[in-house]
Amino acid sequence: MNVISLSAIDLAIAASLVLFVALLQWRMRLGNTRSLLIAASRTVAQLLLLGLVLKIVFAASEWYWIGLMSLVMLLAAGREVMVRQKRRFIGSWGFLLGTSSMFVSAFSVTLLALLVIVQPDPWYLPQYSIPLLGMLLGNTLNGITLGLDNLTRSVWEKRTIIDGRLALGETWSNAISDIRHDSIRVGMIPIINAMSVAGLVSLPGMMTGQILAGTPPVEAVKYQILIMFLIAAGTGLGTITAIVIGCRRLFDDRERLRLDRLG
Amino acid sequence: MADLVISDLQSRVPGLLVQRLAALNLSLQGAEITGLTGPSGSGKSLLLRAIADLDPSTGEVSLGDCNRSSIAAHEWRKMVAYLPTESSWWFETVGEHFLQADMVSLQTLGFEPYVLSWKVSRISSGEKQRLALARCLSRQPEALLLDEPTASLGDSHTRDVERLVSDFIRKGKEPVFWVSHDPEQLQRLAQRVISIQSDGSIKEQTR
Numbered sequence: 001m002n003v004i005s006l007s008a009i010d011l012a013i014a015a016s017l018v019l020f021v022a023l024l025q026w027r028m029r030l031g032n033t034r035s036l037l038i039a040a041s042r043t044v045a046q047l048l049l050l051g052l053v054l055k056i057v058f059a060a061s062e063w064y065w066i067g068l069m070s071l072v073m074l075l076a077a078g079r080e081v082m083v084r085q086k087r088r089f090i091g092s093w094g095f096l097l098g099t100s101s102m103f104v105s106a107f108s109v110t111l112l113a114l115l116v117i118v119q120p121d122p123w124y125l126p127q128y129s130i131p132l133l134g135m136l137l138g139n140t141l142n143g144i145t146l147g148l149d150n151l152t153r154s155v156w157e158k159r160t161i162i163d164g165r166l167a168l169g170e171t172w173s174n175a176i177s178d179i180r181h182d183s184i185r186v187g188m189i190p191i192i193n194a195m196s197v198a199g200l201v202s203l204p205g206m207m208t209g210q211i212l213a214g215t216p217p218v219e220a221v222k223y224q225i226l227i228m229f230l231i232a233a234g235t236g237l238g239t240i241t242a243i244v245i246g247c248r249r250l251f252d253d254r255e256r257l258r259l260d261r262l263g
Numbered sequence: 264m265a266d267l268v269i270s271d272l273q274s275r276v277p278g279l280l281v282q283r284l285a286a287l288n289l290s291l292q293g294a295e296i297t298g299l300t301g302p303s304g305s306g307k308s309l310l311l312r313a314i315a316d317l318d319p320s321t322g323e324v325s326l327g328d329c330n331r332s333s334i335a336a337h338e339w340r341k342m343v344a345y346l347p348t349e350s351s352w353w354f355e356t357v358g359e360h361f362l363q364a365d366m367v368s369l370q371t372l373g374f375e376p377y378v379l380s381w382k383v384s385r386i387s388s389g390e391k392q393r394l395a396l397a398r399c400l401s402r403q404p405e406a407l408l409l410d411e412p413t414a415s416l417g418d419s420h421t422r423d424v425e426r427l428v429s430d431f432i433r434k435g436k437e438p439v440f441w442v443s444h445d446p447e448q449l450q451r452l453a454q455r456v457i458s459i460q461s462d463g464s465i466k467e468q469t470r
Contacts, residue, residue, distance in 0.1 A: 164351030169341030255336040
């Protein structure tokens, strides 16, 4: 199998497309130009860095390098969850809630996939473990961010209703049940959509990559199905963990709504 | 029925910097209405919310031989019901908000039984206020904290509400704390009136 190597000019052409959109946004005063350019630059810098790091990690293949890299990925994901919230939990909760939920979900699902399903030798072989963990973290990050954002926003908007229900003697869990259901549903929407249209509308990224690299389509399909299921499980676990703990944190030991715990 | 005994109660809402309101020591007698009055913003609602344990507070409240701190907060609020001025409704129809509807109290307030099938989005603020009282009483509380329960009602409906509460406590002997801006209403209803002064001190009015 031989992959067509991309030249700097090939990438420059793709980059000019992004610049064109940015120019369009700027001329039309849509006001999103800055974040588009920053995100595009981040992609270049981060992926180049990743390429270099992976080269070293793949060559070394020592478990502690892989562990360190996983930790860096987790912390970056946790930070991303936090900064994307409009109203976040104040104090260390803002960072720890998302990070620990992702740790519980993405890490356990990745471990299961490596130890029981794919079984590379050694089980932490970086060619498998790093991309798997990356895909899981990236998707659970999405679910948890959407879910938590929905939770904190809805609680803020419906604070009078929650308070009214508490005043009628309902338990805190009952008073927030609608919002809790809704937030978990919102967090799961992207992966449910992705699974629904996979193959019909969209060719999932990982499968595309494998096919481009010369893997037979059916092999690539099997991997893609595995990944989709792992992502669904990881996103579900992570979102449920984050929302359930987040809901509890919004009430104190006397079941009072504590919006002062949101920033 | 049991008295509601309040000792050294002070609201401690986080973020509210000015806490000028003096600590409250008071015993509300069963089957009696105690009035609470004072200028707007003097902390009447804060006081009721503190009694219901909806806001953090210091001090102790007990109903009969039951201490607030000895039972779960939602159990306490089931017994000591706080009725806010602005009621909240979250289901589509009125009836879904009632655990068991009490037709007699709905009738006393001037509603037909089919009020339960009304859509919440179509009822007026006055209707909401009366229905909220019916909803509160239908859960059989053992003490009532009513925050301006007739604020958006006309004279005739105000009388309906007063009659319903009086009937309710004649049967169950519940103590009632009734916030009102209307001295005549408190004159009609309350056996005693507590008033919050503009300096935050709390006095019992002599009549």
